[in-house]
Amino acid sequence: MKVIPMAEVEIKNDAKTVKVPDNSLLVDLDGKCTIMFACKSGSCGSCKCKVVSGMENLEKPDDVEASGLATFGTDPADRLPCVAKIKKGKVVLEY
Ligand code: FES
Structure with a gap:
């Protein structure tokens, strides 16, 4: 039996942790948390x-996310979960 490595995303606002496969887009949280996804x-x-901890476990923003953050980001810890990918380990988010 093959074990799929799972990353963990803690949503502080929801007081819960969601497991997703390593290298998942964080949009995979849609429906499993209260983060509002639109586009x-x-x-x-x-x-x-805002990434409270675990920024090192996220891929660096690609051009699409960097453009969105240039428009909507107000803090270096801001990320856009719809286009951000978690490599492995754990990240803690709040909104
Ligand atoms: S859902 Fe629109 S920027 Fe993420």
């Missing part, structure tokens, strides 16, 4: 969250 393409800013 799911990094262009509306509605999903913007």
Whole structure:
């Protein structure tokens, strides 16, 4: 039996942790947490969250996310979960 490595995403606002496969887009949290997803393409800013810890476990923002953060981000810890990918380990988000 093959074991799929799972990353953990803690949503402080929900006081819960969601497991997703390593290398998942955080949009995979849609329906499993109260983060509001709208465009799911990094262009509306509605999903913007602050990374409380575990930024090192996220892929660096690609051009799409960097463009969205340039428009909607207000803090270096901000990320757009609809286009951000978790590599492995744990990340703690709040919105
Ligand atoms: S859902 Fe629109 S930027 Fe993430």
